[in-house]
Amino acid sequence: MHILIIEDEYKTALFLAKGLKEEGFVIDIAVNGMDGQHNIDHIHYDLIILDVMLPEKDGWSILTDLRLSQKQIPVLLLTARDAVEDKVKGLELGADDYLVKPFAFSELLARIRSILRRGPVREINIVTIADLEVDAIKHRVKRNGARIDLTPKEFQLLLLMARRQGEVLSRTFIAEQVWDINFNSDTNVVDVAVRRLRRKVDDDFEHKLIHTVRGVGYVFEKR
Amino acid sequence: MFSKNAKTKMQWSLAGRLITLYTITASISLLLACGFLYWILLSNIDHEHQALLSAELAELHKALQQSPLDQTLLKQLVGEESKHADEVHSASFHPSSAHYSYFRVLNPQQQQPLVETTNMSSLFPMPIFPELNKDRLLTSDVKIQTEDKRIFLLMTRYLPNNDDTDNTWKIQAALNVTQDEILLLQYQKMLGIVLLIGVCFSTLAGFWVTRKGLRPLNKITQAIQTINIHHLHETISSEKWPKELALLVAAFEEMLNRLDESFARLSQFSADLAHELRTPINNLMGETEIALSRQRTLSEYQQLLESNMEEFNRLNRMIEELLFLSRAESPETKIECRLLALENELETIATFYESLAADKKIQIRMTGRAKIFADPLLLRRALNNLIANAISYTDMRGEIYIQAIPSEHYTEVHVCDNGTGIETGELSKIFDRFYRADKARAKNTLGTGLGLSLVKSIMELHKGTVSIKSKIGQGTTVILRFPFNRGV
Numbered sequence: 001m002h003i004l005i006i007e008d009e010y011k012t013a014l015f016l017a018k019g020l021k022e023e024g025f026v027i028d029i030a031v032n033g034m035d036g037q038h039n040i041d042h043i044h045y046d047l048i049i050l051d052v053m054l055p056e057k058d059g060w061s062i063l064t065d066l067r068l069s070q071k072q073i074p075v076l077l078l079t080a081r082d083a084v085e086d087k088v089k090g091l092e093l094g095a096d097d098y099l100v101k102p103f104a105f106s107e108l109l110a111r112i113r114s115i116l117r118r119g120p121v122r123e124i125n126i127v128t129i130a131d132l133e134v135d136a137i138k139h140r141v142k143r144n145g146a147r148i149d150l151t152p153k154e155f156q157l158l159l160l161m162a163r164r165q166g167e168v169l170s171r172t173f174i175a176e177q178v179w180d181i182n183f184n185s186d187t188n189v190v191d192v193a194v195r196r197l198r199r200k201v202d203d204d205f206e207h208k209l210i211h212t213v214r215g216v217g218y219v220f221e222k223r
Numbered sequence: 224m225f226s227k228n229a230k231t232k233m234q235w236s237l238a239g240r241l242i243t244l245y246t247i248t249a250s251i252s253l254l255l256a257c258g259f260l261y262w263i264l265l266s267n268i269d270h271e272h273q274a275l276l277s278a279e280l281a282e283l284h285k286a287l288q289q290s291p292l293d294q295t296l297l298k299q300l301v302g303e304e305s306k307h308a309d310e311v312h313s314a315s316f317h318p319s320s321a322h323y324s325y326f327r328v329l330n331p332q333q334q335q336p337l338v339e340t341t342n343m344s345s346l347f348p349m350p351i352f353p354e355l356n357k358d359r360l361l362t363s364d365v366k367i368q369t370e371d372k373r374i375f376l377l378m379t380r381y382l383p384n385n386d387d388t389d390n391t392w393k394i395q396a397a398l399n400v401t402q403d404e405i406l407l408l409q410y411q412k413m414l415g416i417v418l419l420i421g422v423c424f425s426t427l428a429g430f431w432v433t434r435k436g437l438r439p440l441n442k443i444t445q446a447i448q449t450i451n452i453h454h455l456h457e458t459i460s461s462e463k464w465p466k467e468l469a470l471l472v473a474a475f476e477e478m479l480n481r482l483d484e485s486f487a488r489l490s491q492f493s494a495d496l497a498h499e500l501r502t503p504i505n506n507l508m509g510e511t512e513i514a515l516s517r518q519r520t521l522s523e524y525q526q527l528l529e530s531n532m533e534e535f536n537r538l539n540r541m542i543e544e545l546l547f548l549s550r551a552e553s554p555e556t557k558i559e560c561r562l563l564a565l566e567n568e569l570e571t572i573a574t575f576y577e578s579l580a581a582d583k584k585i586q587i588r589m590t591g592r593a594k595i596f597a598d599p600l601l602l603r604r605a606l607n608n609l610i611a612n613a614i615s616y617t618d619m620r621g622e623i624y625i626q627a628i629p630s631e632h633y634t635e636v637h638v639c640d641n642g643t644g645i646e647t648g649e650l651s652k653i654f655d656r657f658y659r660a661d662k663a664r665a666k667n668t669l670g671t672g673l674g675l676s677l678v679k680s681i682m683e684l685h686k687g688t689v690s691i692k693s694k695i696g697q698g699t700t701v702i703l704r705f706p707f708n709r710g711v
Contacts (some may be wrong), residue, residue: 102539153574178576183604184540193578215532223335 001116002026002044006036006062007051007078015018016049019105020112035058040066045073047112052079054089054138060093074115078103106217127162127213130207130222134162143152143201153178154197161210161220170217194218224696237440241433242426247424250418257414262620264410268403268649269675272376275324276396283328284382287392297338301326325375325397343397352395366400373401439468450479452486495657499541499672501510503534537671544673548656551680558598558684565595565627565634573607573625584620595634595705597685605681609701610640616699617642633687634705641698654679678703 003025006082007055010012010031017027030069033054040062041047048066063206074096079086081100090098096115099108127134136159138157141148150158156178161169171190175181178193194210202208211219240452286296325347327339336349345371353365365377375397382392480637514527549692566589573587580587587610595602612625617640628635645653652658657672678701682689687707693699 048482102535102542151577153577175575179606180571181575181603182600183607184543185575185607185611187576187579187615189575189579192582194580196581215536 001046002028003042003047003049003112004028004030004036004039004045005049006030006033006039006059007049008032008054009051012051016040016108016223019050019109023109033059033062035118037065039060040071040073045117048073048075049112050077050080050095052077052086063090063093063095076108076115104216105168106170106171106213107173110164110167110169110173113164118147124163127159127165129165129209129220131205132162132201132209133203134159138199141201143205148200150200153193155198157193157197158201161218165220168213168217168219174217189197238430238433238437242429245429245432246422246426250422251430253418253425254603255422257418260510261414263409268400272398272400272403273682275466276378276380276398279324279396280394282393283326283394287328287382294338297328301338301340301448302356324399327395329393329395331366337392347375347377347395347397349395352377354379373399374404376400376604393413423619439465443468443472445477492656496545496644499657500538503538503541507531507534541671541673544671547583548673548676548680553683556684560596560598560685562600563595563597563602565593566591568595568599568602568606569625569627569636570601572610576610577605579614580623583614583617585614585617585623587623587625589625589627591629593627593634594707595627595636596707597705601681601684605678605703606636608640608678611702612674613638613640613642613699616640618688630707633707635699636703636705638703639698639700644695644698645691645693646695647693650693653691654689668675 001024003020005013005016005020005027005133007029008031013029013031017029020027024046028045029040030075034134036048036050036054038055039045044117050059050062052063059079064079066073066075075094075100076088077095079090079098087098092176097111099111125136129137133142139152139155141155141158157174160174160177172184174190174194175185179189185196194212198208198210202210207222209220209222211221211223213219283300286300289296325343326338327343327347327349329335329349330337330339336344338607347367351367352367353363366374367377368374378396378398380394380396382394442462443464510530511529514524519527550705567591573589576587610623610625617623621641624637624639626635626637626639628637654675656676658675659672678691682703682705687703687705689704690702691699692702
């Protein structure tokens with residue numbers, strides 16, 4: 001997957017590139033609008049991460065030109081301004097998603113993945129990791145053959161993590177996906193919910209599946 | 224072009240406008256008064272002419288009724304005038320003397336005059352007199368000027384003949400109106416002068432009156448110029464102002480008071496903000512500095528970064544909430560209200576807090592159903608903050624009771640807990656930014672101290688209210704009241 005980062009703040013561009021490379025993406029960086037435009041014109045990308053405030057040519061015009069040129073490359077906008085009108089403008093101009101600085105890297109990663117995943121891909125109905133099996137249709141969880149009873153929200157949480165195994169999920173992302181809470185809640189609700197889920201899914205077993213990434217979020221994987 | 228015009232109009236001074244209006248008004252009333260006077264004089268003179276003519280005609284009529292006609296008498300009647308007229312013509316002309324006139328009596332069937340004043344045919348030949356037009360209506364009287372600058376009024380009148388009704392006498396009269404015309408001319412000149420002086424005077428008076436009238440305005444400007452941030456309203460309220468300005472002063476002072484309050488709040492807020500920022504920055508700096516001071520193990524570095532991450536998250540949240548608050552205060556902020564089922568929104572939030580509450584063995588109860596007109600995201604945010612507070616200030620095995628109460632004009636949400644409660648003295652400050660009722664406990668919570676300020680801002684955006692009741696040891700109730708707009 002080839003991603004172009006157009007971002008004038010070099011430090012930001014560097015850490016984004018570093019993080020994304022570690023996740024297996026191929027990254028190009030452009031530090032101003034004209035360079036970015038040049039890259040877009042000559043190289044095929046799978047995704048563009050675009051800052052709005054750019055020297056020489058701002059993100060709005062790059063986005064507008066891109067959509068005018070009929071290129072269907074997905075665009076993720078980054079901006080320090082979080083006015084609702086800006087968000088609406090970005091999405092109307094054809095951006096696929098919108099992130100406000102400062103953002104958690106895990107959040108960015110989750111959004112990139114969901115943009116790239118969009119399309120005809122079907123969600124898997126039965127997820128199996130190690131000895132755990134999650135059946136999305138029957139709402140049933142088995143570990144080592146034994147059934148585990150979960151509340152509906154606990155089940156949703158487990159399903160989310162299982163479907164995105166290996167990805168670090170931020171608390172904000174989890175709250176949004178499971179409880180439909182679209183803002184940064186300053187409580188540890190997600191932590192508590194994960195802890196309760198762990199008690200049922202992980203505690204009695206030798207191999208833990210839910211792992212905490214301190215300060216960032218959670219990851220579900222077999223280690 | 225148009226806008227430029229409007230702009231110049233805008234720049235017209237108040238004084239200029241007043242003076243102009245004053246002058247225009249005064250000129251119009253003067254003009255009307257003069258016109259009226261002139262008109263009265265004119266109609267008086269006209270009346271006099273008609274009366275004079277009638278008197279002459281009456282005498283002529285009497286003479287004409289005698290039969291056979293007494294030519295000498297008639298001649299005398301018209302000739303007498305002629306004698307006078309000649310006198311006037313030849314000798315000294317007295318403006319004070321009466322009207323001198325020429326008369327001619329005609330039998331309509333005959334072309335030749337029956338009798339006429341001497342000289343009349345040369346001065347005023349028959350055809351110049353007004354005649355009956357085709358509708359048998361007399362055309363109006365004619366004014367002519369003779370070579371010697373005398374002005375005559377030419378009139379034609381008919382006198383009935385007693386013997387023969389068909390046969391009327393036609394009288395042509397030339398009335399000397401020179402004197403009246405001179406009088407009118409003089410009068411016109413005088414009125415013109417009066418008008419001119421009046422307009423000049425009223426302009427000057429207008430200028431003076433305006434200057435005097437607007438003096439308080441200058442004074443108020445001076446007073447306002449002395450105001451600065453340190454003493455916002457000492458200088459203007461001390462003076463006695465005219466009624467109209469008193470209102471302005473009152474409004475202005477109100478504005479100053481509001482400004483004063485805002486200034487105070489703003490400076491308090493920035494002080495608080497600096498203080499609140501200091502804590503996480505201090506942690507970040509200290510921990511990082513110590514970690515860098517010597518070689519550490521990998522896990523120590525990792526721990527440092529993790530700890531830093533927590534502080535960053537806290538700062539991030541604080542910035543986000545402060546931005547939200549500042550946007551909420553801006554008048555341009557618009558919210559997108561929709562008709563929502565309150566119980567569904569409560570359910571969402573309560574489900575979110577399910578695990579946290581279960582951890583503390585707190586029961587969350589909900590009753591009531593209500594429709595609510597609100598911005599869904601903001602409503603959730605407000606409810607979220609209230610329930611988070613309720614949970615963190617309620618002890619183990621407590622209870623949180625959420626009620627939805629519909630009413631005709633508003634919808635209320637009550638969030639009650641049986642937690643620690645808040646002291647009455649602190650209730651008024653509880654909505655202030657960064658204020659925390661329980662200082663010791665606050666240190667250990669993740670909160671930014673902005674939660675209730677956010678709730679208040681959200682309620683203000685909805686034009687609703689938030690109120691709080693609390694008793695130490697018994698618990699706290701927060702009531703949100705949303706106006707219910709059924710029209711939308």
